[in-house]
Amino acid sequence: MDLGLRGKVVVITGASRGIGRATAEVFAAEGAHLMLSARSGDQLEDVAKHCGQNAYTFAADLRNPDVPDHLIATAIKYFGGIDVLVNNAGATKRGNILELDEYDWRDGFSLKFFAAMRCSRASWPHLKRSKGTIINVVGVGGRTPSADFAVGGSVNAALLNLTKSLADLGRNDSIRVNAVNPGSIATERLQRRIKSLAVEQHMTEEIALQAMAKQLAVNRFGEPAEVGRAIAFLASTAAAYCHGSIIDVDGGQTRTL
Ligand SMILES: NC(=O)c1ccc[n+]([C@@H]2O[C@H](COP(=O)([O-])OP(=O)(O)OC[C@H]3O[C@@H](n4cnc5c(N)ncnc54)[C@H](OP(=O)(O)O)[C@@H]3O)[C@@H](O)[C@H]2O)c1
Incomplete structure (x- = not known):
């Protein structure tokens, strides 16, 4: 199936490895133009090389509140617009509330939640112009909490809530917003x-x-590309009626509704 992503400008955070890298490769195979972000410039360059000549990189720490604005401005400078934002960067420390300290909580929220919120806010006017779409890569822990995933589960639940909030706003602004919940990838x-x-x-x-x-x-x-393909589907016109959807890509791990 042609997903209609040829020439679309896609910004992907956390693209240097794992799910982000696999997602970049799926979009590249569909002919999309890519702006790839993470901290490690060398790894990003390697991903960009595999994704062809229409892939650019932006290496920076997304926990820094100024970085999301710079990332989106750089994408606009290179491509003149944005069609798809994939908020994927995330790294939360495992542990229960007694094992985690103040830094762990702040760190978990500052990357996965605040970077996603700031990238969404910075790209919103551009996505409004392109009638674009946001896909948040969240995680099954947002719906199924556990003692030893206290920060990750809380961040994920907050990001799922933000997904619905953005989707609500996006109905007026013609921006589709959805989320995928990877299981154990x-x-x-x-x-x-x-x-x-x-x-x-x-x-x-x-x-x-x-x-x-x-x-x-x-x-x-799961394989990272299995999540990447779900993300590409959500970005495509094939998913035009998916809005505020939360799709588990978890091999059946989530048993609750
Ligand atoms: N893998 C799973 O089983 C699973 C399950 C549920 C949810 N998820 C979610 O899926 C997403 C991707 O997971 P993954 O397993 O692919 O993770 P990963 O392999 O650890 O990759 C994380 C990505 O985020 C980037 N990153 C980390 N800290 C950053 C920072 N401060 N600023 C900018 N970029 C940063 C990393 O690159 P640098 O280190 O170079 O910055 C890397 O590209 C995450 O949001 C994760 O919570 C994953």
């Missing part, structure tokens, strides 16, 4: 969790992987 982050579980429980990484899949009751972990 096989990225470096998951690899790190497996490693620390293996150390904690004195087991091999292979056994730790199986134990985690069993605990989550999933048959396998």
Whole structure:
């Protein structure tokens, strides 16, 4: 199916690895023009190289309140407009409320929630002009809280709420806003969790992987491109009537409504 994304300008945060990188590659294969952001310039350049000549990079720390404005202004400078914003950058420390300190809470919100809010705000007038779309990459922890994902779950719940709020505003401004909730996706982050579980429980990484899949009751972990394809679908005209939708891409991990 042609998703109609050829020539569309797509800004992706957290594009240097994992889900963001896979998403950039999916959009590049559809012929989109890309503005890729993360902190690590070298990794971003590598992604851009794989995405072809219409990919530019912007390396900066999105926790800095000024950076989202600069990112969007740079995209406008290169491309003259924006059609799609993918708010994907996120990294929250795992742990329960007794294990996490003030910094962990502030850090979790300052990247995943505030950067998404600021990028959305900065790109809104441009998306209004292009009748564009925002996709927030959130996470199943926003709907299914757990003790050991206190910051991540809270940030995700806040971002799901913001998704609905933006979608409400977007009805007037012709901007579609949706979210995807990845489950456990096989990225470096998951690899790190497996490693620390293996150390904690004195087991091999292979056994730790199986134990985690069993605990989550999933048959396998997801591939980053499986999330990327859901994002590209939501950005496309095929999803024109999806607005304020929250799509779980989690192999059935979420069992609640
Ligand atoms: N993987 C999963 O199982 C899973 C599950 C649920 C939700 N999610 C969500 O999906 C998104 C992507 O996850 P992932 O697993 O692909 O993560 P990842 O592999 O850890 O990648 C995170 C991306 O964010 C960038 N980033 C981190 N800190 C940043 C900062 N301060 N400023 C700018 N960019 C920053 C990283 O690049 P630099 O380090 O170079 O800055 C990287 O490109 C996140 O929002 C995550 O919460 C993932």
